[in-house]
Amino acid sequence: MSILSLIIKREFIAKVRNKSFIVMTFLSPLLFVGMAVLVGYLATINQGEVKKIAVFDQGNFFTEEDLVNDKKYEYHYLSDMDFDKAKEVASQSYEALLYVPSEVDKKDLTTKIEYLSDNSPSMEFIYKLENIIEDKLTKLNIESSGVDYSIIENSKVEANIHLVKFSGEDSVKGLNGIKIAIGSIFGYLIMMFIMIYGNFVMRSVIEEKTNRIIEIIVSSVKPFQLMMGKILGNSLAGLLQFFIWAVVGVILYFVAASFLGLSMGGSATAMNEVTSQVSETDKAQLMQTLTLYFETIVSDLPWVTIILSFFVFFAGGYFLYSSVYAAIGAAVDNETDSQQFLMPIIMPLILAVYIGFFTVMDDPHGSVAVVFSLIPFTSPIVMLMRIPFGVPIWQVILSAILLYATFFFIVWAAAKIYRVGILMYGKKPTWKELYKWMKY
Secondary structure, three states, X not given: OOHHHHHHHHHHHHHHOOHHXXXXXXXXXXXXXXXXXXXXXXXXXXXXXXXXXXXXXXXOOOOOOOOOOOOOEEEEEOOOOOHHHHHHHHHHHOOEEEEEOOOOOHHHHHHHOEEEOOOOOOHHHHHHHHHHHHHHHHHHHHHHOOOOHHHHHHHOOOOOOOOEOOOXXXXXXXXXXXXXXXXXXXXXXXXXXXXXXXHHHHHHHHHXXXXXXXXXXXXXXXXXXXXXHHHHHHHHHHHHHHHHHHHHHHHHHHHHHHHHOOOOOOHHHHHHHHHHOOOHHHHHHHHHHHHHHHHHHHHHOOHHHHHHHHHXXXXXXXXXXXXXXXXHHHHOOOHHHHHHHHHHHHHHHHHHHHHHHHHHOOOOOOHHHHHHOOOOOOHHHHHHHHHHHOXXXXXXXXHHHHHHHHHHHHHHHHHHHHHHHOOOOOOOOOHHHHHHHHHO
């Protein structure tokens, strides 16, 4: 067995036998699923709460057709009592009081209507009330001009552009949103995996350096082999833990959903509410639309490229940043001293997420998106967010080559730092000193 494989095996076994690793491997899924169950339970409680809104409408501005009760809000009119009395009753028994003054010009009502409450209302509800007021005033203004509003209402049409490819196949709306979601999920997974497991390598190096074990190991092992073995060994341990989390989490999710009868995210309940409110014809049309969406997603998205690229860039991104973490571990004596070097590592990840969300989503084939999808420190996230939109294969291959080439270069540089840093104790190295160590 080669020296590299021995180091990988040693690092892997040392990590998976660690008590904290074993505990967190099986405890974390329980915590995540427990939180999901709690969120689902709280969502079912919120769905049953109905907020009562008192309405004091002096000028009879609103009708029952304007303020319609729903599952979240109920409107109760207190216009038959004195305003001060209505205000007192509303403060004790209602969520809020909607005050509509009388003897006010209709144009001024847009700013004179008040919402009295000690609790801050949701923006969605306020926007809904403002839309109701705007529609009501618009209707009154049109009718005051001598125009029958029903004629305008009946004249409204709804445009529905039919999306078709040049090949004649039907396309669907919102496909870009699905592509964005897929790329964002993959990019987010890579970033979280790097931030969580990248520290494993750094801690391993610091621990051996602190225990002075490294002085014995390095006498029979080349620094490059030792660095590569640590990175690969810890990577395999991290991937094993990640896989166990996924399997155990999915099993616990379905067990909790079956026995507790909870909808974790509330999506099933929302879907049932939607389907219960439409006719059979609309249901058939809805199913046809969903089928078209599914067929379009399956046929239009480059799934083979997406899946293969995910594994390539997932591994490459983690190896690259792990090598940087390893270099930092070789240069410092403890984790406290490593803090000064961590910010330059995190910044490219934050930049990649920023580029992905604010540039790739807007123009996935623009110059900014293309350049940052080729830069090794940002390519694992940016390229994966671009691939669902269709990326030339040469760009994917070039980006992967640059990524892995940079990884090997940083491992080589980290080994140079390692060779000097393992014998340095009691001093915090500077960036200038790290550069000198690489030249030795």
